Structures are given as structure tokens and as C-alpha cells.
Amino acid sequence: MEQKPLYITTTLPYVNADPHIGFALEAVQADIIARYHRLAGREVFFNTGTDEHGQKIFQKAAETGQDVQAYVDHYAAQFRKLKEGLNLSNDVFIRTTDTGHIAAAQELWQRCVANIGLDGPDIYKKKYKGLYCVGDEMFLKETDLVSGRCPNHPNMQPVEIEEENYFFRLSRYQSYLHDYLSNSSVILPEWRREEALKFVDGGLEDFSISRETARMSWGIPVPGDTTQVMYVWFDALTNYISTLGWPTTDGNFEKFWNNGEVVQMAGKDQVRFQSIMWQAMLKSGGIKATDTVVYHGFITSGGQKMSKSLGNVIEPLAIANEYGIDALRYFLARHIHPFEDSDFTMERFKELYNANLANGLGNLVRRVITLARNNGVELEKDERDSFDEIVRGNDQIYHAFIRNLEGYKISDALDMIFGRDVPHTAIGWMDNSITQNKPFELVKTDLKAGQKAIWWLMKDLWSVATLLDPIMPDASIKIREAIVENKTDIPMLFPRKE
Numbered sequence: 001m002e003q004k005p006l007y008i009t010t011t012l013p014y015v016n017a018d019p020h021i022g023f024a025l026e027a028v029q030a031d032i033i034a035r036y037h038r039l040a041g042r043e044v045f046f047n048t049g050t051d052e053h054g055q056k057i058f059q060k061a062a063e064t065g066q067d068v069q070a071y072v073d074h075y076a077a078q079f080r081k082l083k084e085g086l087n088l089s090n091d092v093f094i095r096t097t098d099t100g101h102i103a104a105a106q107e108l109w110q111r112c113v114a115n116i117g118l119d120g121p122d123i124y125k126k127k128y129k130g131l132y133c134v135g136d137e138m139f140l141k142e143t144d145l146v147s148g149r150c151p152n153h154p155n156m157q158p159v160e161i162e163e164e165n166y167f168f169r170l171s172r173y174q175s176y177l178h179d180y181l182s183n184s185s186v187i188l189p190e191w192r193r194e195e196a197l198k199f200v201d202g203g204l205e206d207f208s209i210s211r212e213t214a215r216m217s218w219g220i221p222v223p224g225d226t227t228q229v230m231y232v233w234f235d236a237l238t239n240y241i242s243t244l245g246w247p248t249t250d251g252n253f254e255k256f257w258n259n260g261e262v263v264q265m266a267g268k269d270q271v272r273f274q275s276i277m278w279q280a281m282l283k284s285g286g287i288k289a290t291d292t293v294v295y296h297g298f299i300t301s302g303g304q305k306m307s308k309s310l311g312n313v314i315e316p317l318a319i320a321n322e323y324g325i326d327a328l329r330y331f332l333a334r335h336i337h338p339f340e341d342s343d344f345t346m347e348r349f350k351e352l353y354n355a356n357l358a359n360g361l362g363n364l365v366r367r368v369i370t371l372a373r374n375n376g377v378e379l380e381k382d383e384r385d386s387f388d389e390i391v392r393g394n395d396q397i398y399h400a401f402i403r404n405l406e407g408y409k410i411s412d413a414l415d416m417i418f419g420r421d422v423p424h425t426a427i428g429w430m431d432n433s434i435t436q437n438k439p440f441e442l443v444k445t446d447l448k449a450g451q452k453a454i455w456w457l458m459k460d461l462w463s464v465a466t467l468l469d470p471i472m473p474d475a476s477i478k479i480r481e482a483i484v485e486n487k488t489d490i491p492m493l494f495p496r497k498e
């Protein structure tokens with residue numbers, strides 16, 4: 001059966017700080033899924049990029065005496081480096097300051113203006129008075145306040161502001177969103193879908209989608225109104241379609257959005273934005289809904305939120321630099337839960353690195369290839385199966401590995417490869433097999449039988465390395481090269497860290 005092309009995207013990080021570990025997690029998860037589907041023969045379009053407008057950015061640039069365009073260019077370059085720094089296979093890198101993106105955001109806006117229901121157009125202007133948090137660039141609801149302050153900014157006094165803004169008529173989409181969210185595949189994990197459904201069923205309010213140019217100058221102009229610029233929603237969310245060339249519909253947009261499977265990855269605090277507001281905006285603009293949004297949890301450090309003042313900030317690129325990109329990818333994929341909150345400390349990282357990569361995988365590779373080299377065993381070209389041949393040829397792997405990856409349960413898929421339950425294609429199983437069958441002794445008494453046992457280890461190691469391709473692409477290549485070359489020195493994979 002011919003599979004639909006896959007479109008997968010991260011959210012766009014806001015460029016007022018360097019890349020943090022939470023975004024590294026999201027990018028690596030998306031990359032693993034993208035790589036897996038490519039290996040399984042599917043056409044994939046993987047999108048990421050940067051969200052670059054807003055008053056916070058404008059102010060930060062001003063504070064540091066920089067031109068705002070130069071400021072966003074600097075940060076966009078930092079995020080673009082993640083492609084190399086985390087070995088991401090993204091096909092594009094969209095910036096919300098790109099000309100094509102700006103035109104697309106304005107076009108979506110106009111389509112929503114032109115979509116007129118019983119109460120009027122989906123975008124309308126109204127006077128609004130309320131408490132405004134400058135830190136969030138948002139009006140606060142009475143119910144949001146904690147001791148009269150914004151919960152995110154307890155040190156800032158909210159200011160009362162009256163202004164005229166454009167609103168999006170979300171209230172019109174309540175029954176549409178209820179139906180959309182009733183489909184169990186639109187959100188993973190399931191409990192987040194229930195959360196979204198409950199939110200929608202509690203009643204939806206129209207939301208503000210613009211700011212006065214006088215208060216927020218760094219943004220996309222509202223079409224036909226020079227006094228207003230777009231607030232984040234129409235600006236940032238539209239990237240998911242502008243990156244595919246929308247409103248042009250004959251190229252990638254037609255292929256990957258209209259005729260493909262659309263998957264968005266996001267953090268757990270994004271449910272209202274990605275699965276509710278964005279889906280209503282798409283519907284209003286006459287565009288197909290997202291097929292699935294996958295929400296990951298947050299990463300804490302030592303049980304606490306990371307902060308510079310606590311000194312517990314985990315820097316993804318620094319770790320990749322010290323331990324290797326694949327070591328970081330491995331940890332994020334296996335020891336950070338794909339959906340729930342998880343803790344990340346350097347102590348735990350180092351312990352699991354030494355146990356599972358230095359002593360586990362790295363040690364196994366050296367043992368097996370040394371055995372093969374010392375006993376004249378080689379894995380011939382036609383004995384080296386492809387990714388597809390390996391997964392389709394073994395029922396247990398097919399179920400444990402493929403089903404887990406297709407359900408975004410990345411850590412479960414890795415538990416299988418690093419475990420001892422599945423015969424042959426599991427690192428723990430292979431270690432056990434060497435200990436029990438002692439091929440290094442067998443060769444002394446029965447060379448043929450010993451060589452055969454070592455050949456099986458080479459073949460199993462090849463399978464393990466091949467299955468690791470979407471998760472640890474560089475280690476996967478190095479191990480397979482070592483198997484092919486056999487006689488050359490084994491590269492130092494995952495050296496032990498003291």
C-alpha cells in the first residue's frame with residue numbers, strides 16, 4: 001500500500017534566548033520520526049524555524065543597542081545551527097520575518113475576514129479594556145491573576161489598558177472544534193485530548209489578534225489598517241502552511257498538507273494554541289485541519305524548573321559538544337518520557353551514558369568486531385540487510401519497534417533495542433548470548449561452530465546499528481562502517497567518562 005507523504009513540524013521557538021533543552025527535545029523527537037519514516041520509504045517534509053516578531057524582541061534589541069533585524073538575524077543563526085548541533089534532518093528553516101511568510105499571514109487574515117457567519121466576519125474590531133501584562137504581551141483575565149499579578153510575572157504590576165484590537169471569532173467554532181477533537185487521533189497523548197475537549201466544551205471566547213502599532217511596532221502589518229500589527233497567532237502559527245508555499249497550492253502544500261499526513265510536535269502548554277485556536281483559524285481560512293498534534297512534557301532539573309538563578313540550566317549544545325550528539329539524542333529519546341514531564345540532571349545523564357553507551361553499546365561493538373577480526377569472520381555484502389528487510393523480517397521487532405515509533409513512543413522503541421527480551425536485535429540479549437555461549441572459547445575447540453556464532457553476532461550487531469539509524473544516525477553509520485571494514489581500527493565509540 002502506498003503511504004501518504006508525511007509533513008512534520010516543530011513549533012517555532014521565540015528568539016529572545018539561546019536554544020534550550022525543551023526545544024532540543026522537541027526537535028530531536030520530530031527528527032527521529034522524520035528519519036524513521038524516510039527509512040521506511042515514505043516521502044517526508046520536516047519543518048522548523050524561528051518566531052521573530054513582537055515587542056519583547058523589539059525591546060531586547062533596543063536595550064542592547066542593536067538594530068532589531070540584526071538582532072533577530074543573530075538568533076535565527078543560533079537556532080539554524082541546531083541542524084548541525086543536533087544532527088537534524090529538517091528540509092527547511094522558516095523565519096517569520098521571511099517575505100513569503102509575511103504575505104501568507106496577511107492572506108490567511110484576509111480569508112478569515114472574508115468568512116462571514118451569522119454574527120459577521122470571523123475577524124472584527126472591538127474596543128477592549130483590561131489588565132495587560134507587558135511581559136507576556138497579553139491581556140490577563142481576572143481568573144488568571146494570582147494576588148493581583150500575572151502568574152508568569154509576579155514582579156510586574158499589570159497595567160490597565162484600553163485599546164481597539166482585532167478579534168478572531170473563536171466562539172463560532174465551538175461545535176466544529178468539539179467534533180474535531182472527538183476524533184481520537186488528533187491529539188497524543190489521549191489525556192491531553194480530553195483536556196482540550198473539556199476546554200472547548202466549557203465555552204470559547206473570541207481572542208485578540210492584533211496590537212496598536214504604537215505599542216507593538218515589530219510585527220506584520222494588518223492588511224488595510226496601518227494602525228495595527230498582528231499579534232503572535234496569525235503571525236507565528238501561519239508558518240506551518242507558509243513553509244509549504246501556501247497560498248500557492250500546486251507544490252508542496254498540495255502534496256504534503258492537502259494530500260499528506262500533517263503532524264505537529266509541541267509542548268504540553270501549547271494545547272489551546274495548536275489544537276484549538278490554530279484549528280479554528282484553519283477552518284475559517286478554508287484549510288484542512290492538522291491530523292495529529294503530539295504534545296511532549298516539560299524537562300525539569302533536580303525536580304525544579306530550570307533557571308539561571310538556580311544554576312540548573314541544561315545547555316543542549318554544550319552536552320552534545322562534550323559527550324557527542326548521539327549521546328544527547330539517545331538520552332532525550334530514551335530517558336525523557338515522550339509525553340510526560342521528566343527530570344534531567346548531569347549526574348543522571350553521565351550515569352546512563354556510562355552504563356548504556358560506554359559499557360553497553362560501545363563495549364559490545366568493540367567485543368564483537370574484535371572477535372570477528374581475530375577469527376577471520378566477515379559479514380558479506382548480501383548478508384547486510386536494509387532497515388526495511390530487518391523490521392519486516394522479524395515479527396517481534398516489527399511490533400515492538402515499528403509500532404512504538406509509529407505511536408511516538410520513542411522511549412519504548414529504544415528500551416527494546418537496549419533490552420534483552422527480543423532475540424538477536426537487542427543489545428542486552430547479545431551481551432547475554434556472548435556470556436553464555438562463550439564464542440571466544442568455542443573457536444578453540446570447534447572453529448567452524450565458533451565462527452558461525454561470531455557471524456551471528458556480526459549480523460545481529462548490523463541489525464541493531466541499522467535500527468538505531470533514526471535515533472543515533474552518526475553512531476549507526478560508524479558501527480556499520482566498522483562491520484564492513486572489519487580489519488581496520490574500531491572507532492572509539494562512546495568513551496567512558498569519569
Ligand SMILES: [Zn+2]
Pocket residue numbers: 133134135136150151152153
Ligand atoms: Zn505575564
